[in-house]
Amino acid sequence: MDDFVTSQRFFLLLVTLVSGYLLYLLGPILSPFLVGALLAYLTDPVADRLELAGVSRTNSVVIVFVFLITLSILLVLLLVPKLSHQVQVMILQVPSVIALFEDKALPAIQAYLGDDVSFGDLQSFKDLAASHWQKTGDIMAQVAAYITRSGLAIVGWLANLLLIPVVTFYLLRDWDVMIEKIGYLLPRNLEPTVSRWAKESDEVLGAFMKGQLLVMLVLGCVYAVGLWLIGLDLALLLGMLAGLASIVPYMGFIVGIIAAGIAAYLQFHDPMILLWVAAVFGVGQALEGMVLTPLLVGDKIGLHPVAVIFAIMAGGQLFGFVGVLIALPVAAVIMVFLRHLHHGYKNSHLYGTGMVKEITEDESLNVQDTEVNEQR
Structure with missing residues (x-):
C-alpha cells in the first residue's frame, strides 16, 4: 500500500512538473486560449441558467456568445476613440502637473519639513519629458510602419484575435462535459x-x-x-x-x-x-x-489584496502576459492548498497537538486546584 501511494504521488508530481514546463514553453501561443477559457468560465453560469429555463445548451451558448460579440463591438466603437483622445489630453497636461507640484506642493513640503528637502532639478525633468512627448508621434509612426512592413506580425496578431471568439464558443459549449471528463481522469x-x-x-x-x-x-x-x-x-x-x-x-x-x-x-x-x-x-x-x-x-x-498584487506581479515576471492571465486562478488554487496544508499541519505530530493538549489539561487542573483552595 505504501509503495502504491508513493508511486501515485511521484506520478502526480511528474505530471505537474511536465505540465508546468509545457506551459512555460507554449506561453507565446497560449494567450487566445487562456482569454477564451476565462470568458467561458465567467459566462458558463449564464449558459447554465438558460439551460435550466429550458433552452438547449447550444442555443444558450449562441445567446451568450452573440451578447459578448455585440458588447465587444460597442466597446470598441464607443470607448476606444474617446479613450485615445483623453490619453492625448492627459499627456499634454503632464507638464502642468509638474509645474503645479513645483509651485504649490513643493513649497508646502519644504515649509513643513525644512528647506533642505529637494526633489532634484525639476526643470531638467520637464525638458526631458517634453522632448520624449514630442517624439511620441514619430515613435508611433515608426511602430506603425514596422507593423505594416511585417505582414507576418499582422497575420499572427489577427489570428490570435480571431481565435479568442472561436475558442470561447467551443469551450463554453463543452465546459460542463470537460469538467466531468477531468473528474473521471482523476485517481479514484x-x-x-x-x-x-x-x-x-x-x-x-x-x-x-x-x-x-x-x-x-x-x-x-x-x-x-x-x-x-x-x-x-x-x-x-x-x-x-x-x-x-x-x-x-x-x-x-x-x-x-x-x-x-x-x-x-x-x-x-x-x-x-x-x-x-x-x-x-x-x-x-x-x-x-x-x-x-x-x-x-x-x-x-x-483573495487577500496583497495576494492579488503579488500573484499578478509574480505571474507577469515569470510568464509575461500569459502569467498575468493565469495568476489569479493559480493563486486561488494555492490558497486552498495552503489552507488544507495548514489544517493538516495543526493536526499532525509536527505541530505537537498531543503536547498542546496535555499542557492545556495540566493548566486546567492547576486552575481548578486554585479555585478549590480559594473556596476553602
Whole structure:
C-alpha cells in the first residue's frame, strides 16, 4: 500500500512538473486560449441558467456568445476613440502637473519639513519629458510602419484575435462535459478530495472574478459618469482607471480621487471643484460598501489584496502576459492548498497537538486546584 501511494504521488508530481514546463514553453501561443477559457468560465453560469429555463445548451451558448460579440463591438466603437483622445489630453497636461507640484506642493513640503528637502532639478525633468512627448508621434509612426512592413506580425496578431471568439464558443459549449471528463481522469482514491478542493477554489475564484470584476466595472462607470457630470475632460479615462485600481480595496478610491483632483484643478483652476470630485468618489465608495460588494460578492471567501498584487506581479515576471492571465486562478488554487496544508499541519505530530493538549489539561487542573483552595 505504501509503495502504491508513493508511486501515485511521484506520478502526480511528474505530471505537474511536465505540465508546468509545457506551459512555460507554449506561453507565446497560449494567450487566445487562456482569454477564451476565462470568458467561458465567467459566462458558463449564464449558459447554465438558460439551460435550466429550458433552452438547449447550444442555443444558450449562441445567446451568450452573440451578447459578448455585440458588447465587444460597442466597446470598441464607443470607448476606444474617446479613450485615445483623453490619453492625448492627459499627456499634454503632464507638464502642468509638474509645474503645479513645483509651485504649490513643493513649497508646502519644504515649509513643513525644512528647506533642505529637494526633489532634484525639476526643470531638467520637464525638458526631458517634453522632448520624449514630442517624439511620441514619430515613435508611433515608426511602430506603425514596422507593423505594416511585417505582414507576418499582422497575420499572427489577427489570428490570435480571431481565435479568442472561436475558442470561447467551443469551450463554453463543452465546459460542463470537460469538467466531468477531468473528474473521471482523476485517481479514484483522490477524486473526492480533489473535487472538494476544486469546489473551494471555484468559490474563491468566483468570489473574486465574478464578483469583484463586476464591482470594478460598475465603479468605473459610476466614477466616469460622476466626473462627466461635473464637466471634467478626462472623465472616462480617470473613471476607468479608478475602476481598474479597485481590484485592490480602497486603491481605486485613493488613485482616482488624487488623479481626478489634480486634473480638475488644472482644468478649472478653482479649489471648490475638489469638493465635487470628493463627492463623486464618496458616493462611489458608499455605493461599493453598502450595495455592490454585499450584492455581487457577498460573504464569499476572496483573495487577500496583497495576494492579488503579488500573484499578478509574480505571474507577469515569470510568464509575461500569459502569467498575468493565469495568476489569479493559480493563486486561488494555492490558497486552498495552503489552507488544507495548514489544517493538516495543526493536526499532525509536527505541530505537537498531543503536547498542546496535555499542557492545556495540566493548566486546567492547576486552575481548578486554585479555585478549590480559594473556596476553602
